[in-house]
Amino acid sequence: VGNKQPALFLRTLDGERSEHTPIWLMRQAGRYLPEYREVRERAGSFLNLCYSPAMAAEVTLQPIRRFGFDAAILFSDILVIPHALGQHVEFVEGEGPRLDPIVEGAALAKLSERPDPARLAAIYETVSRVRGRLGPETALIGFCGAPWTVASYMIAGKGTPDQAPIRLTAYRDGAFLSALVDRLVAASADYLVGQLEAGAQVVQIFESFAGALPPQLFERWSLEPIGRIATAVKAVKPDAKIIVFARGAAGGKLEALAQSGIADGVGLDWGVDLGFARERIQPRQVTQGNLDPLALVAGGEALDRGIDAILNTLGGKPHIFNLGHGILPETPIAHVERLVKRVRGN
């Protein structure tokens, strides 16, 4: 027993139901923590924080020290891939990412075929430092964005409601979108393998914009490219575990993801009905999620009820506790402490 056993998080993702439900939170290294804000301030630009192994490792570890979560997730951003391919990317305070939009083949041809190894080396160095400083009881998760989501930023040059620019591209110029997605599939697979080789044990693929994909486009532009990434990763790292978090995919899309067998774990956003998750997703895959981040902000009875509903409905099978989206900056730390305690039954 003890240290010889794999981390609870890894055993759960492997399909083993334990007495305890492991817990981590999306964006757990973030602005709700004063120690994060201090490092973020020091880093200057957001991208500089992502590319500075000492600082990025520090913020990755902060929530583990404070809350003892069962998994750490690399601090980085899904837009390092377009950046490493040569697209101009910056993060404007209070506005979010800004990129020079790439809207046709000629602009795509100017990007590199493969990501700049120098940029990604800094991230692998972060992974390796974090792994060296985590105990065996804590798993380390790497990640990347799914091609549809990353491409939507690359095409629009920013976040957009309902991702109209990429949807219009899908209707008007499938050949260009296909070439862009292929580029991202190759780059993302390499990038995930690099993180796994540096010490990550699990990778999560974030399809943040699955919601605005019309169902008839979901297979072609989301599932299929994610599947190719997973296949390429497992060809090199057969023991790697993959979690796919497709936000807004409640209902048929989520079921299609579960049926595809692409993922070892399926992330549930807070829009997913718990009964649906138990009946349609859990028989096929380990689930992860899905507390409404606003219930964590609210605290009190709403929080307790939310936690209990998830544990009571999904806790009978292997389940990883998480939020249904990233933790919000205004979340009180005391509410996170209460959450961890309640999930662990203390």
Add this chain to the structure above:
Amino acid sequence: VGNKQPALFLRTLDGERSEHTPIWLMRQAGRYLPEYREVRERAGSFLNLCYSPAMAAEVTLQPIRRFGFDAAILFSDILVIPHALGQHVEFVEGEGPRLDPIVEGAALAKLSERPDPARLAAIYETVSRVRGRLGPETALIGFCGAPWTVASYMIAGKGTPDQAPIRLTAYRDGAFLSALVDRLVAASADYLVGQLEAGAQVVQIFESFAGALPPQLFERWSLEPIGRIATAVKAVKPDAKIIVFARGAAGGKLEALAQSGIADGVGLDWGVDLGFARERIQPRQVTQGNLDPLALVAGGEALDRGIDAILNTLGGKPHIFNLGHGILPETPIAHVERLVKRVRGN
């Protein structure tokens, strides 16, 4: 035959499958039409346009003249109800609606119990003018917003991504939200009855923000208040038909709506899978929707494929053709002409 028969739209909503599929478009009176932009310019403020029967009737009729749609929809806005209750509402060019937020009981107590009849009288006058100028082959649709959607604007003071302010209110202060929703239920029912008495034959209830309602809150804050409005309307106008358009409700929420029997017609946004709609919604209710508005912007093959998929999948039962959300200002008029022609099989 001929003019003695009710309009195709009404027969279809009554469950009769005809040789032709009726068609209208959400926001069909809107900025994609040059004749609308001319009147809008002349009106000065957006609310002035809503409250001016001559101009509002004119823009309501414009798309009927141009395209011969099977139904006209009153030109107005869901925020006339908070405005008629005494909340400050204005529309800021390029930014959308701005209201003085109402976040607790004391602010709610300052609003009227019932909407100001003088304000709503102008809208009923619009309805009556439009009905008088439409032929019997064209149905007239009135509308209101659903309480959750309208309350989300009243609480946040504007549109917000994922409606965080009202969700937080639902978690923290259910008693206040309940009182606000009750006020809106009563006001909306009166308002719809007023529109029906003025000449509308059908009313559509817009739950634009069903998507961000966690499933465990959907019944309490969306279905239940909409159901009370429907019951109150049908108590006075038993022949009135009600369409509910709950945007973002794809999957379990939409099925719950269909099972509730609240609606005569169920609107489908462009995120709803057509197979799901055929199997789970059509056996219970007439469907309406759901072409992606961006497919209409794109035109060409993407448009034709989108139209055909809807007609082939849902056309075997009573179905009303529509977009899955409002028509976009950049939509080419030639694409709308092509759409109408193809739906009518010409």
